[in-house]
Amino acid sequence: MTPFVTPPEGPRAPSDTVTVFGGAGATAVESDSVRRAAARVAGAADDLRAAAAQCLAASGDVVLPGSAWRPEGSTAWATAALAPAARALEEAAQDAARCLGARADLCDLLGWRLLRAAGLYEEAESTAERAVGALVTAGTFGTGAAVGSLGWAGLAGVGVVGAAEVAGRLAGGMLTGGVSSAITGWALTEATRGLAPFSDEAFAGLGSGVALSQPALAQGRPDVSGGAGVLAHVAREVPLLGNGDRGIKVTRLGPGDFADGAVPAWSDTGAGSVQEALARVDDLYPGKGGAPAATVAVQKVTGADGTVSWTVLVPGTQSALPADHPWDGRTDLELVAGQADGATAAIEQVLADCGVGPDEPVTLVGHSLGGIAAAALVSRAGFAERYRVGGLVTAGSPTGLVPTPPGVPVLHLETPEELVASTDGRSAAENPRTRDRVTVVRSLRGSTEAGDRAASGNVSLAHAVTTHVRTLDLAIGSADPRVTDVADRIGARLDGKVASTVYYRAERAGP
Incomplete structure (x- = not known):
């Protein structure tokens, strides 16, 4: 469970809402x-x-x-x-x-x-908090087991309802108008704030319940990864939802493929910092920078000494229901389950098309689904043998179950209120901690800043790229040596004398 207790003196300055786990030097109390x-x-x-x-x-x-x-x-x-x-x-x-x-x-x-x-x-977690956490886990476990016992109809129904609910929230829609809209909005806000500390228990219980109800499909894994495997199977096989195991193809994009007829202005400029690289991911969403759905950017940077490095920018989920591209809910489930997925296949095709050399470092920066895909690639021995991994940055991604190789600087950014990062059943405090792997978590609810407080009750705002960029700004501003060490190591790969960017759209191929 995410440790979360509002201090007696009330909200804190935004810089005081940041907690860092892992990294070199001092770390959280153990x-x-x-x-x-x-x-x-x-x-x-x-x-x-x-x-x-x-x-x-x-x-x-x-x-x-x-x-x-x-x-x-x-x-x-x-x-x-x-x-x-x-x-x-x-x-x-x-x-x-x-x-x-x-x-x-x-x-x-x-x-x-x-x-x-x-x-x-x-004993820092009070008896009440532990009791609530246990009840949440037990309740969601029961829900998952009940749904799984209903068979395909129950699993598909939950998939449809859950996907529709997520899509509605991400779109920022309200259920009704007028006074009832205000009441509904207030209720959702308070529910989000209140349940955020227990979101990891909720997902852990739900995932385990689904996994144990369908042990064969879960492949004997009685946890979130097993439950995700069951639901991923449903997403592939149920006619109403699935689109089979079609292959993936990627297509290079030109300025005319973007809504405004132009690629992002930063295309010929190196990022120079982790914050800037992460902020650029926002421009790859259709509603932000006008990019087509499922767009991935690959930037090549050449230093003054002629050395070449690459940065891959990967956005998150753009369709809760299975879609004609792999940036959908089905891929989310496959990634959490550790199964073959379309997003990592697309990224590997993109790197091959760009002609990335084996000695040219590749840094992957991903938000939400993009972060899970990036972490999954970095953890694969075959990928590390083919490419030299220069660093990994994830924002709002459930990556606690994914190992990363030693020597690769890794930076994770999370907020309890976004809920998404806890869908693997792990809180930020439970992420792996090594000298090279740092997790920065920020409590939006505990901040005095109005924007943070507003985001604390809105999953979409709490999960936004801009929120995570601000978290990183505050963490670096605190001069915490663990954060600056990893950020500097990654940032050194992001800038150079000459930069060029290629954009790709990923699609699911025909049967």
Whole structure:
């Protein structure tokens, strides 16, 4: 579950709503790490006490004048002259022993506090939150199991209804007008804000329920990936929804294929930063930059030293129902299920058509479905053998179940209120954490900024590319070394002396 508790003092400055997981250096609190630190502090306390004992022993070895012992060959006056120094040495050794003992006591106290902190962190989710999360998981599991038990009709019905609902929300439509519209809008807003912290449990339960109701189609996977596999099969096979396993073809686009008769203005300019590259993905949506549906952009950048790098920009879902292109709900399900899909096939065709060399780094930047497809490609051994992966950026994409190779800088951007990134049953905090893989999550609900607050109750706004670009701006502005390290490593591949961009449309081929 996404940890989400509004602080007592109320909304926070936007920069304070960003949380970073993974990366090099400091990371989020992990109770196991705190317990290991407590063990090290306890060891330090033992060492300090051993040192104190040595000091006490040393003080006992100091021989004061007047004792039976006298250095060989020394005179009485010489021995007397050493008396002040001997007493000072003895006192110093005893003081050192006392100080070391006191420090050992402080270490014991610190170790206890660390153990206490670990326990408190493990209990950070209140009993009520855990109970709600469990109820949500159980409820959606029951729903998924019930739907699956109805067979094809039930699964298809949920697919149609769910797709229609998603499409309506993404279009920003309201159910009714006037006062009832305002009431409905308020209810949806509050429901989105309230359910956002439990969205990962909801999808985990639903996916598991569907998977266990159809174990053969789920291929024995009792989780979200198995449930997605069941629904993907429905999307392919049910006549009302499916369009079979047709192949994928890609076509180069020219200026005339765009709504305004021109390609985006940035086509001959390198992005130069991760923020700019991600912002450009927005121009690949039909309603934004006038691009045809299922458009992918590939930019070639040549540096001053002649080195070549490539950036692939991949937009998200453009049809909730199965469509004549692979940027649809069917592909979403196939990607989450880890099955063969049309989007990754299209991207591989595009790279081959561009003639990308094996030593020329390729950076993939994707939003929503585009991010899942990009992550799926990066995780495939065959792709990594064919191309040199320079980096991966995803925004609003469920990628918690996808492994990424070591050495490849990876940056994920999520918000709890968008719901989409949690459809794999994982919260941002549960994404894999490595030195190269960083997840930045921002609570829109907790922000004082009016735009953030508005987006927190609207799935479409919370999921928008612009919202994720702002999240990245705030994260980089915080100077968090984990974010800047990965962003700088990826950004170095995005700019150069000469840049050119080719656009492609992907379609499902005929039977």
